[in-house]
Amino acid sequence: MSGESKETQTDLQEEVAQVRAHFRGKGFRWTRQRQTIVETAFETHRHFSAEELLRMVEKKIGPGVAHLATIYRTLQALEEGGFIEGLELGKGGRLFEHVLGHSHHDHIICLDCGALVEFHDEALEEKKAEVAQVNGFEMESHSLRIFGRCKAFKQGTCEKAFKQGTCEKAFKRGTCEEALQRGTSEGSSKQGKCERKKKEGRTGQPDH
Ligand SMILES: [Zn+2]
Ligand SMILES: [Zn+2]
Ligand SMILES: [Zn+2]
Structure with missing residues (x-):
C-alpha cells in the first residue's frame, strides 16, 4: 500500500512479458483479457x-x-x-498485492474488520534472519502476519465498522455515522428498530 512504488511503465511491460512466458510455460492461453487482468493487478498499489x-x-x-x-x-x-x-485475512478472505516495486513489509490484520496495517521493523527483520541462522538456515524470504483485533473496531469508531454495519456498540449508542445520517435516535437503535438494523438483520446479535 505504499505510495513509494518505484516501478515504471517499462518495468511493467517487462514484467508482463515475463508473466506471459510464465503462463505459456504453464499451458495457459495468453489472451487480451488475461493481459488486462495482469496489468490491472500490477498497476494497483494496494x-x-x-x-x-x-x-x-x-x-x-x-x-x-x-x-x-x-x-x-x-x-x-x-x-x-x-x-x-x-495474504490470508483469517476469516476466509484473501487479499493480494503486487511484489515488484514494493519494498518488503509485514502485516497486521484485524480479525474483526479486516483492517490491514503494513509495517517494517528492522530489529525484527534482523532477528528473523538470526533465528533462521541459529537453526542452520540462510533466510531467503519470510512473511509475517500478526492477527489481532483493532481498537477502532472495538470502539466502533473505524470507518470499516460503519460500512460493514458491524459496529453494534456504536450503533446501539446511536453514535455511528450511519445512525446519525439516518437520523435514527439512540432509543430506536437500542430497541433494534432502526432501518439499518432491520435491513442487516442484525437485531439480537451479540456485541463483538
Ligand atoms: Zn519482514
Ligand atoms: Zn478492526
Ligand atoms: Zn502489504
Missing part, C-alpha cells in the same frame, strides 16, 4: 481481493466480459510465479 480486481478490470473492458473464475485462476498463477503475494 491490497486487493479477487472481487475488487474483477471490478477494476470491468472498468476497463466493461461488465460481463471477464469472469471471477478467470480472475482466480490468473491470480493463482501469478502467485505461484512469485509476481504477487497472497
